[in-house]
Structures are given as structure tokens and as C-alpha cells.
Amino acid sequence: MTETETKKRKLGLTSVILISLGLGIVCGVLIHYFMPGGFVRDALLVDGVFYVIGQGFIRLLQMLVVPLVFCSIVCGAAAIGDVKTLGTVGVKTLLFYLCTTALAISIALTVGNIINPGRGVDMSSIASSDPSTLATASETSIAETLLNIIPKNPIGAAANGDMLCVIFFALFVGIILAILGRRVETVHKFFTQFNDIMMQMTSMVMHVAPFGVFCLLSRTFANIGFSAFLPMVKYVLGVLIALACQLFLTYMILLFVLARVSPFKFMKKFVAVMLFAFSTATSNATIPLNIETLEKRMGVDRRISSFTIPLGATINMDGTAIMQGVAVIFTAQLFGVPLGPVEYVTVIATATLASIGTAGVPSVGLITLSMVFNSIGLPLEGIALIMGIDRILDMCRTAVNITGDAVCTIVVAKQEGCVDLGKFNDPSAGSDLEEVRMAS
Structure with a gap:
């Protein structure tokens, strides 16, 4: 293989998606500001071509979720072989996910209190959605939440997309x-x-x-342009800062301290997966690319990654938890609701619980956010206010979600002696992965 061919293969999927992402944003902004409203723009283009192709792509990804997660976890659990080892890996993975999620919420609450996103916001300048259209999560006790993990009917759970039940049954099998x-x-x-x-x-x-x-981003920016960000720039900034802290501080420190590997080499090899997650805003869609990248580019044993990655796509939602933490501060300040130590502890516990079982599909965090709001008595109108700009933030937090899955996988695999450090440190390892996927 020549050096030129290697470079081309490195640019495969990442370059094409990056170009599509950029063109989609530019196209959407141009349509929003320069194309007059009417049948051609609104019905034919934005809610016609862009909507059908964009949502068609999302539905294709959703179609894969249940069978892909089920088979991946069955194969991962079976491949580990030794039940004792499987139990060790499972406990470590679960503890890692729960701790990083709780830490993510704590970071979000801290950033929120520093930035004060809800103070000085002119609510009249924000186009709010009708809160009655927002599905709310019913309040469920911890005991019932734990019991709901066990499916009464595995087939029904799969049909309804109840991922915790699917994962439980897959682990059992x-x-x-x-x-x-x-x-x-x-x-x-x-x-x-x-x-x-x-x-x-x-x-x-x-x-x-x-x-x-291209169609997803074109439609998003054609509908909202940049104007929706201006009144809520402090909220957006708060979420982005908290996400950056989790990504570049928490995860990188954990990689260095617990796995003893270079965070810089990890980020360089993992950027394609993050970019795809950002583009699609769905954790489940990244499962195959995440597993292949960890195996072929970083030397992680597939027996570990095929177990931890699908599990993380369902129960590890650090980015979603961060959004919920900042949203709590934003809404409390906006409506003048005081928050004390008890409320903060309640938010951390509830948001951690709410993130477990959150489906890895676009914008589902808004639904579970209502559970967090209910726990401390915040008005649900606050959720309606942030719905308009959630799509962009959803893309950012999904990239953080799947990075947390990969970091956990490397840490657990390293402790189990299942990482090929030679491959991890080799910059050319798996460089043909993207090209192979595009040509397959």
C-alpha cells in the first residue's frame, strides 16, 4: 500500500461526513435568510425533501437498534466465556458509567451556578413551544425502576424498544x-x-x-437560523463548557490515570466516531463504528467492546446528564425557584437514574428531563423553552456520550489485559477502516 493510498483511506468516512455537515449548515442558513417562504421552500424543500431523507436515515438507524444491541451483547457475554470474568467486567463497567454520569451532572451544576444562564434572559424574546405537546416521564420509584429492568415479555420489550429489558435478556442468554x-x-x-x-x-x-x-442539518438551520441562539446564548454556552470539561478533562484524566494510555492518541483515532455521532445525534448508530475503531485502531479485544459499547449506548448518557444539570439551573433561575443542597443532591440522583435506560436516539433527553424537573418541582414550561435549540446541543452531547463509552471500554479492557498497546500506539493501525466501510 502506498503512502498516498493510506492518506486517502484515512480521509474516507470522516471527510465525506464533515463536508456534508458543513454544506448542510451553509445550505440551511442560506435558505433561512435568503429564500422567501412559501410552498417551494417550506412544503417542498424543508418539510419535503430534507425531512423525508433526514428522517428516513434516522429510521434506518433506529431499525438496527434492537437486533444490533441484542446480538452484540449476547456475543460479547458469550465470548468472554468465564462467568467470573464476565461478572468482573460487568461490575466495573456499571460502576464506571454510574460514577462518570454523577460526576457529569455535578460539573454541569457547578458550571451552571458560575455562568447563571437563567439570569437576565428576556423570556418574551424566546419562542416557546406548547408544553402540552411535550411527553412527560411518569414518576417511578427506584424499586419499580429496578423491577422494570426484568422483562415480563422479552419479545414485547424488543417490539417496544425497551432497551434495558433487551439488555437484561441478552446478558442472560x-x-x-x-x-x-x-x-x-x-x-x-x-x-x-x-x-x-x-x-x-x-x-x-x-x-x-x-x-x-446534509438533510438533517439543512432542515435544522433552515428552520431556526441563528436567531434562536441569541436570547439563550448563556444556556448554550453553559452546556458546551460543561461538555468540554467532561470530554477534555474527566475522560482524558481517567484514560491517563486508570488505563495509562495517551489521551492525545486516543482523541486522534477516535475523532471519526465522534464526528459521526455529532452528525446523527444518536448513540446507537455509532455502535458498530465504535467497536471496530476500538478493535482495529486501538487494539481493544472485541470480546470486551462488544459487551461494553452496546451497554453504554443505553445506560451511559453523560452528555445528556450535563444538559439536564444546566437546564435545571437555567429553569430555576428563569422562574425564580430557589435550589438548596437537598435539591442539588436530588437532581444528581434523579438525573443519574433518568440517564439509565435513556434510548440512544435524537432528543430523547428532553423527555427524561421532565422526570428530573418533577423531582424538585420545576415548571415543565422550562423544557418547552429549550426545545427549539436542543437539536444542536443534542449533537454535541451525543459525541460526549459515545466517547464516555469508549473510554470506559479502554479502561476496563486495559485492567483485564485485553488491550494491544502496540496497536494503540501505532498511528497507522487500522488506518484503512473508514475506506473499507465506505467500500463495503
Whole structure:
């Protein structure tokens, strides 16, 4: 392979999506400010072509979620083999996810109190949505939340997209496959081959990713332009600062301290996955690319990543938790609701709980945010106020979510001796990954 060919392969997926992302933003802004409203712009272009292609791409990704997560976790749990090792990996992963989520909310609350995003905001300048159109999360006790993890009907849970139930049942199946070993080799092979089918299907869907990204961003900016950001710039800034702290401080320190690997090399190799997550605003869509990048570019054993990454896409929502923390401060200040130590502790506990089981699909954080608001008596109208600009922030927090999954995977894999450091430190390792995916 020549040096020129290597460079081309490095530019594959990342370059195409980046170009689509940039063109989508430019196109949307031009349409919003320079194209007169009417049938052609609104009905035919924005709510016609852009909406159908963009949402069609999202639906393709959603179509893959349940079978992809189920097969990945079954295969991951079965591949680890030793039940004791599986239990160790599972406990470490769960603790890591819960601790980083609680830390993320704490960072968000701190940043929120420093920036004070809700003070000095002119509510008359903000176009609010009708709060009655917002689905609210019903208040559920911790006991019921834990019980709801166990599916009454696994088939029904899969049909309804209840991901915690799907993960629980998949783990159960994977553990049994590991225990029975050769006696269920045929079943194990079925899940392995079906997992390969889902990975290939995802690769095929990726062929339309640039078009989907272009249409999603074009429609977003054609509808809101830049004007929606101006009245709420402090809120947006607060979320972005908290996300940056979690990404560049928390995660990088954890990588360096717990895994003893270079955060800079990690970021350089992981940027393509972050960019794709940012473009699609869905954690589940990044599962195959995340697993392949960790295995081929960073030397992480697939037995670990195929277990931790799908699990993280469902229960590890640090970016979403950060949005919820800043939104709490923003809304409390906006409506003059005082918050004390008890309320802050309640927010941390509730938001951590709410992030577990949050589906990895666009804007679902707004739904679980109502659970957090209800826990401390904040008005739901605050959620309606931030709905208009949530799409952009959703893209940013999704990139943080999937980075947290990858960091956890590397930390756990390193402690289990399942990381090839030679491959991790090799800048050319897996450099053909993106080109292969585009050509597959």
C-alpha cells in the first residue's frame, strides 16, 4: 500500500461526513435568510425533501437498534466465556458509567451556578413551544425502576424498544451460552453470524449517511437560523463548557490515570466516531463504528467492546446528564425557584437514574428531563423553552456520550489485559477502516 493510498483511506468516512455537515449548515442558513417562504421552500424543500431523507436515515438507524444491541451483547457475554470474568467486567463497567454520569451532572451544576444562564434572559424574546405537546416521564420509584429492568415479555420489550429489558435478556442468554459451551455451539454460531449480518447491514446504511447528515442539518438551520441562539446564548454556552470539561478533562484524566494510555492518541483515532455521532445525534448508530475503531485502531479485544459499547449506548448518557444539570439551573433561575443542597443532591440522583435506560436516539433527553424537573418541582414550561435549540446541543452531547463509552471500554479492557498497546500506539493501525466501510 502506498503512502498516498493510506492518506486517502484515512480521509474516507470522516471527510465525506464533515463536508456534508458543513454544506448542510451553509445550505440551511442560506435558505433561512435568503429564500422567501412559501410552498417551494417550506412544503417542498424543508418539510419535503430534507425531512423525508433526514428522517428516513434516522429510521434506518433506529431499525438496527434492537437486533444490533441484542446480538452484540449476547456475543460479547458469550465470548468472554468465564462467568467470573464476565461478572468482573460487568461490575466495573456499571460502576464506571454510574460514577462518570454523577460526576457529569455535578460539573454541569457547578458550571451552571458560575455562568447563571437563567439570569437576565428576556423570556418574551424566546419562542416557546406548547408544553402540552411535550411527553412527560411518569414518576417511578427506584424499586419499580429496578423491577422494570426484568422483562415480563422479552419479545414485547424488543417490539417496544425497551432497551434495558433487551439488555437484561441478552446478558442472560449470553451467560447461559458461556456456561453451556460446546453443548450450544450451534446457537452460539447463529448469534455470531446474525451479529455479522447486523454489522454488514449497518455498513450498508452508512452509504447514505452523508445525504442524511446534509438533510438533517439543512432542515435544522433552515428552520431556526441563528436567531434562536441569541436570547439563550448563556444556556448554550453553559452546556458546551460543561461538555468540554467532561470530554477534555474527566475522560482524558481517567484514560491517563486508570488505563495509562495517551489521551492525545486516543482523541486522534477516535475523532471519526465522534464526528459521526455529532452528525446523527444518536448513540446507537455509532455502535458498530465504535467497536471496530476500538478493535482495529486501538487494539481493544472485541470480546470486551462488544459487551461494553452496546451497554453504554443505553445506560451511559453523560452528555445528556450535563444538559439536564444546566437546564435545571437555567429553569430555576428563569422562574425564580430557589435550589438548596437537598435539591442539588436530588437532581444528581434523579438525573443519574433518568440517564439509565435513556434510548440512544435524537432528543430523547428532553423527555427524561421532565422526570428530573418533577423531582424538585420545576415548571415543565422550562423544557418547552429549550426545545427549539436542543437539536444542536443534542449533537454535541451525543459525541460526549459515545466517547464516555469508549473510554470506559479502554479502561476496563486495559485492567483485564485485553488491550494491544502496540496497536494503540501505532498511528497507522487500522488506518484503512473508514475506506473499507465506505467500500463495503
